[in-house]
Amino acid sequence: MRILGVSAFYHDSAAALIEDGRIVAAAQEERFSRVKHDARFPANAIDYCLAAAGVEAKDIDHVAFYDKPFVKFERLLETYTTFAPRGFQSFATALPVWLRDKLFQKSLLAQKLKHHAPNVDWRVRLLFAEHHLSHAASAFYPSPFDEAVVLTMDGVGEWATTSVAFGEGAKLVMQRELRFPHSLGLLYSAFTYYTGFKVNSGEYKLMGLAPYGEPKYASLILDHIVDLKKDGTFRLDQSYFDYCTGLRMTSEKLHRLFGGPPRAPEEQLTQRHMDIAASIQAVTEEIVLRLTRALAAETGARNLCLAGGVALNCVANGKVLRDKSFERIWIQPAAGDAGGALGAALLAYHDFNGRPRAARGESDAMEGAYLGPSYSQSDIERRLADCGARFTTLSDEETIAATARDLADGRAVGWFQGRMEFGPRALGGRSILADPRSPQMQRTLNLKVKYRESFRPFAPSVLREHVADWFDLDEDSPYMLLVAEVAKRHRLATSAEDEALFGIERLQRPRSVIPAVTHVDGSARVQTVHRETNPRYHALISAFHARTGCPVLVNTSFNVRGEPIVCKPEDAFACFMGTEIETLVIGNCHLRKEDQDQALRKDYKDRFELD
Structure with a gap:
């Protein structure tokens, strides 16, 4: 069927x-x-x-x-x-x-x-x-569960905004729901809008901005906007919002409560915006933790599944995992x-x-999640030739060795292999990779490759067998949906002067031996790489590990700000020629920027609408 x-x-x-x-x-x-x-x-x-x-x-x-x-x-x-x-x-x-x-x-x-x-x-x-x-x-x-509680949280479906189902075998039964307009997803999107980011696109920016601030406004949100119950259910005071009747997310009443109008897109970020981001993130985490604790206590279930847009909040997911109310969690x-x-x-x-x-x-x-298109080696070579690309075709072993060498030499690498990922994360199929040990790499990738805000963090891909050595995590995290602390043995001591820094200034201080993937709070959005599901990516990180002693790579999606992740070899070559990516590896085709026809370079920065 x-x-x-x-x-x-x-x-x-x-x-x-x-x-x-x-x-x-x-x-x-x-x-x-x-x-x-x-x-x-x-x-x-x-x-x-x-x-x-x-x-x-x-x-x-x-x-x-x-x-x-x-x-x-x-x-x-x-x-x-x-x-x-x-x-x-x-x-x-x-x-x-x-x-x-x-x-x-x-x-x-x-x-x-x-x-x-x-x-x-x-x-x-x-x-x-x-x-x-x-x-x-x-x-x-x-x-992988035979039975589980399933918690779905998003903006709104038909009426439901948060729902609980129970799955057993092939049966899945919806048990109860919270209904519109009381929505955790819309609450988070309202603050996404208020801090100047695009709704249904910029929520992950708000999450990334939160560690630069302090949750100074969390009590203000809980005292005035969110009536939060012990079991995690809640109601929102609609007088602070305009999404039911207007063409914007927030009302003048919310603007007065927070001391000013919404930030304009691309306007300078201030410490106030960072504190607001930290505050709504803290409130979101508290709501999710209350929900999951109550469900675990009520059902006695050991397994939890998460879905809906709020389940992409990997910081909250990491806290649910560490809370241990459920023994195991799995996120779509x-x-x-x-x-x-x-x-x-x-x-x-x-x-x-x-x-x-x-x-x-x-x-x-x-x-x-490797469920998208793939391309044969002969098809890749034909497509690249049609683009005017200059490339060298290597064996499998030579491809891994040359790419690991380029990464260790500090080059940004476009990595296009196998089937494309399904979902918003690049997982080693359509990725931009780099050396996480470089103190400059985070800023370089943001400003010269991705053309996006400098505060945005990057995720580490780590060999599954080494994850517990490098992060406070010993679980599978193949989909980059859990945040964990970098292990103390790899953290760097910070001075009183460093700790006194605020906001974006904190970005300039390395906090671990892998600073390019360590956020300002010492955390990282971890992807564990498994030989069984992506042997080629596993082999590359293993080769980098053998060369450098580090089983971790920077992994970010192969695109620029506002562009979908690349799908075809032609998309990858266009992005390569329009950014400061220095090496492109598609299948066994190895391309270096300096070898290309410079007439093919293009202004890629403004090609796509900003996200």
Whole structure:
């Protein structure tokens, strides 16, 4: 049985294909269209999934959509009715879009699918799943657990904003939910907006900014905005927000509470902004910890699965892990709406069709999240030649050795290997790599390669067998979704003068022997690299370790600010020639910047809209 899952029409549209319960392929539309967070129907992603499975669209038994549009429209109407006459402008803006594109989505989806198979009556093959159930399914079914509590937290689905489900075997049952407008995801997005970052894109910037500040405003948030209960449930005072009725996230009342209007995009960041970021991060962590502690005490369950956009808050995830309320946690790597496509497909297979779930043992079913396109060596060489690239083709062993040497020499390396990752993180398939021992590398990569804010941290990729030697973590973290402290033995002593520094000034002081991946609070967003799921990346880090004594690399996504992660060899070469990346390795093709035709260099910095 083949089931195609689809998420679309809000943000991060995606497609996923499962065959007899096995995940065959999954990808976001943005990677093909080159439009960040592309919300359009994922026609390109669907074509890829079909090609990866070697099937035609007519061979698909069901297409599962990740939410229920009519229920979502009910929430829209009820919200506007409740707040009327406020919000008429927002309502007048939203209604035509709903009537044209969203309300009659069954017909729209059937029409779009006709382009893939014109003679199929797609309406009879379409299934719709509730948004939070799609999220929950994306986390539980691929997890290694036979049973688990599933906590989903995001902005809003149809009505749910936070939900609890319980999974056992092939059964997944929703138990309860918090409903719109009381939303942890929207609370965090409101402060993303207030600190001058883009909603549904800049939340991870807010999380990265938080360690530069102090949570001075946490009590202000809890005293005035969030009514937080002991079990983690909460209500938000809507007078501080404008997302129900307006075209912005926050109200004048919140602006007065925090002493000024929202920061303008690209405006200078001040210590006040950093303290606000630290404060909302602290409140978010407290809410998540109260929720997970209460669920563990109530259910007695040992395993926890997390999904929804809030599950990408890896700092909060790390605190849940260290809290030990649950023995084991597993987080869907595509925790946001893209993962809903996968969840809807799995739900259709196990729930609608009643198919059993295969035993997983200790491993999950995501295949390391390497579910996107790959390219043969001959295809890579042809594509690079068409781009005018100058490259040397090496053997497997020579490729690993030359790349490890370049990294040890301090060169920034574009690394394009195997299948593309599904989800927002580059995990060694489409990555920019560098030496973490360099004190200058963090700043260099941000300003000269990624063209983004200097405060943004980078993640370490570490060999799984060495993770406990370098970080306060001895768990699998293959999807870069857990934050842990750098181990004390690798930390550097800081002076009283260093400790007295504030804000961005703290960035200039190395805090460990791997400063390029050590955040200002001594933490790191860890990816463990496993020989079983990515042998080539494991081999590269092992070669770097043998050369330097360090089993860690800087790993950041292969793109510039505002650009989707590269998908094709041509995308990688364009990014290589438009940035200060010094080496590009695609398959066994090794390219050095100084060998290239300089006429092919381009101004890449302003090519994409800022995120």
